[in-house]
Amino acid sequence: MLGIGFDISPISHEFDDEIQSRIDNKTKPLGALGELEFLAKQIARVLGKDKPKISNPKLLVFAADHGIAAAGVSIAPSEVTTQMVMNFINGGAAINVFCRQVGFELEVIDCGILQPLEGVEGIIDQRLGAGTAPIHRQAAMTLGAVKQGMEMARARIEHHHQLGCNLIALGEMGIGNTTSAAAIMACIMEMDSIDCVGRGTGIDAATLKRKQMLVEQALHVHESELADPFNILACLGGFEIVQMTGAMLAAAERGMLVVIDGFIATAAAMVAVKINPNVRGYMIFGHQSDERGHCLMMEHLHARPLLKLDMRLGEGTGAALALPMIQAAAGFYNEMASFSDAGIEI
Secondary structure (H helix, E strand, O other), X not given: OOOOOOOOOOOOOOXXXXXXXXXXXXXXXXXXOOHHHHHHHHHHHHHOOOXXXXXXXXXXXXXXXXXXXXXXXXXXXXXXXXXXXXXXXXXXXXXXXXXHHHOOEEEEEEEEOOOOOOOOXXXXXXXXXXXXXXOOOOOOOOHHHHHHHHHHHHHHHHHHHHOOOOEEEEEEXXXXXXXXXXXXXXXXXXXXXXXXXXXXXXXXXXXXXXXXXXXXXXXXXXXXXXXXXXXXXXXXXXXXXXXXXXXXXXHHHOOOEEEEOOHHHHHHHHHHHHHOHHHHHHEEEOEOXXXXXXXXXXXXXXXXOOEOOOOOXXXXXXXXXXXXXXXXXXXXXXXXXXXXXXXXXX
């Protein structure tokens, strides 16, 4: 498949009973820490049952433009992608604030915004082009671009892995990318576009109807090419969605935890699972977006979101806000006394 594969070990359940016993014997009633207990079990499965530690967490924001934006599917023009990327670089966006607050190191990756930001420090150049082609008329990109994007993402993950990172969170920026994500959702879940296409950044009813029509048109145009996940990316994806997909697979290949943000990142996660189902066990879903269809995506992936705050901003904001919960889950698993440690008889 494209000459690129990901050797991802399935999550081992060998020590599940031991992990569960450690959780159950902490100084608390059974199940009293709720979702944090499920999260701690997943962390221990991925990072090891003995003192699993979150090390050097990184949040990567992948940015790119979409040809479909010119058809009027957003409240903002494509130029806003570049403007927001500069806002990330200058530290003024919501994701910057949240990353500073929770201790995430933020990295911004240009996967293919309209205009390259030459000479601007603080941005990683992994450009696959100057925006995709409009998916309702032709394929978003070539299969060669999909392969190149996967290889670039893998190299970036390897860079962070070598620096001791064992948790990667993923966010995105790209005007028009909820349209691409909705098309991917409709394709993979075999659903009507009306159930997948939402209001994105806050479009009106007429724009929503046009957006739904364009997704239907895209699915019809590419109908014969959508059996393979790499072709799904080539026909319907975005440069940032391709690289997020590759990053998820590469991180799982290296035994890292992968924190998924909202609707667009979850579309990438759905493609990643189609490429290699073993990746699913490494994924933590930061939050459930307010975007239409995201809850259905989560059900499809049997995912349990850590947060539901009615957010629909993207950028990785939901993934960032999940980090303290992930650290708390690892913390109680490692540091909370057992009944025997505390001398408590029950």
